Amino acid sequence: MSRPPTAPPTLEDVARVAGVSRATVSRVVNGTRNVDHKIQEVVRAAIDKTGYAPNRAARSLVTKRAGTIALVVSGAGDPGEEDAFAARVFADPFFGRVASGVLGFLRTRNVHPVLMVADTERAREDVMGFLRQGSADGALLVSTHAEDPLPARLVEAELPAVLFARPARPVPISYVDLDHQAGAKLAADRLVGAGRTQVATVTGPLDVPASQDRLTGFRDAMARHGFPYVPIAEGGFTSASGEAATERLLAEHPGIDGLFAANDLMAQGALLVLQKHGRRVPEDVAVVGFDDSNPALVCRPRLTTVRQPVEDMAAEMARLLLTHVDQPGLPPKSVIFDPALVVRESG
Amino acid sequence: MSRPPTAPPTLEDVARVAGVSRATVSRVVNGTRNVDHKIQEVVRAAIDKTGYAPNRAARSLVTKRAGTIALVVSGAGDPGEEDAFAARVFADPFFGRVASGVLGFLRTRNVHPVLMVADTERAREDVMGFLRQGSADGALLVSTHAEDPLPARLVEAELPAVLFARPARPVPISYVDLDHQAGAKLAADRLVGAGRTQVATVTGPLDVPASQDRLTGFRDAMARHGFPYVPIAEGGFTSASGEAATERLLAEHPGIDGLFAANDLMAQGALLVLQKHGRRVPEDVAVVGFDDSNPALVCRPRLTTVRQPVEDMAAEMARLLLTHVDQPGLPPKSVIFDPALVVRESG
DNA sequence: CTGAAAGCGCTAACAG
């Protein structure tokens, strides 16, 4: 009764109640073997009685493990528009899927993700500081633009990190990715398989490797089908940009009968524009999206799309990071996932 | 050169380089006044030179502040379907907006949010443990169902916490919320102002206070306009549930010419069904949504909707939490935001 | 205004 009742119980308190030493209590708390069964029970009772919960700061201080990782979304962030970046990013169902996958993997492992956005130099320094402070044991990075300096800084600082998607500039760092070219091929095959002969594509931002790969893969596959030229319009992975791109495409190539959009959001925008111009989907023009995210199910007609197993990829990313945390110095590794075609009504 | 170059520099290292004591370095790092200007500069130089970053665990151990808060999404989670809950939740644009608002507020305050989902008893205990461990200084709670036991446990444990939305069961805890009734009234006024006389509503899950309040507010406003009876169909805040509810409504009340959906996702579903049944929107039936989230902009026609300033509310939630963390024992407080009607094409 | 010293709560050798 000497300490105020508000102070949380410590190992010492439990030890006193159980009549053993701190070390013993620590052993049973941490599940170390080598503790007599009877004593274990006594200790456990004492823990219950005191309501003890180990103090994570104290533990971290000695184990040098935070038990948290940083989940960072990094991107351009127009100066003065910082919050807008976060808003845009979190409005994209893609990030929800990443978060969901990461959480699903981490939840049983007693590691927790700290959400961070790195859209300005200041924010990037925050992220680096956070990691160097040991506040997180490593970083999961989802980059939305090509010139992101974070991957390079992370490897330079020798901080454990895993990216979602191959970095635009080559950097020796682990990442998970999709075989985008194979995915685009799936779309091309579907479109020409359905008899489409005037096929165009709405690409993602072309400084992003994934966009490049989807375009390349699509073109290659079309070429192999005997179509040497594919009209393209560049979008920005948003619904609005998909609309704009489709308008341009339609203006220059009114005869198109097939469309591949590099993600579902843009495909959704394309659908809107197509309908506005009186084109029936899929009768007049078939459209295939990419991702298989929520919008694909909500729009009408429902989207035929190339599925990217984002949750699985995110989980793998977390798994990889944890191995890097446990085994510093492990060489970078990449894990590539296979896409799958999901056929619905649009194409 | 005695320690391995991999070990991060400590206060001690900086002190040695600067030729001062640890305490002095600590003072300049923490911006305490009372330090000679010249010495400050020397110390700062030493910090730069060594690349020092304060160890957060060590700091937390003594300050009893984690510098992080928990951002927890809590909900039902069908047994065996844990991950599905997270997936569903993160697919909802609403949560992205919450995250965005929280991050926007926290980013300049050197506090970071840890993402957690509490959909099972085990997960709830994790959350409680996390907080009691001092891993986070408090919790921001977004609850998706009425029977959530977390709010009560949080107050019982005297842990700083703020909810998004008033809890279903009365609990002395801080929260931010919207004046849902006022929002619903905005929708009713709009609909009857546009001459609609057969108005129905798709509600949210009726065990959730927000759904209740929107329904009550809507009914009251309609009654004041002279319409004593409003057909309703209950939905679950998802697009699919909105479709189903609208189907039911149309089957029983084919003559409706106005529809209020308790969120945009359901309104989006309603649009689909209405169009499928050949009803033009807004000519044949006007529809008004709620939230003003992303789907409202993407669907066609674009949704007239009641705006909920989610980002601002989330920011306020974070602000409130921080005051509770700084001043334990402060009485619970509620902050209620005003809705606004956003007129677009649907109604 | 600065330094010395005492811990914060925990884990990890190291003895016994």
Add this chain to the structure above:
DNA sequence: CTGTTAGCGCTTTCAG
């Protein structure tokens, strides 16, 4: 198998 003993890196009285 259990207890003793050092710290982990930092903040914070308390002297000077």
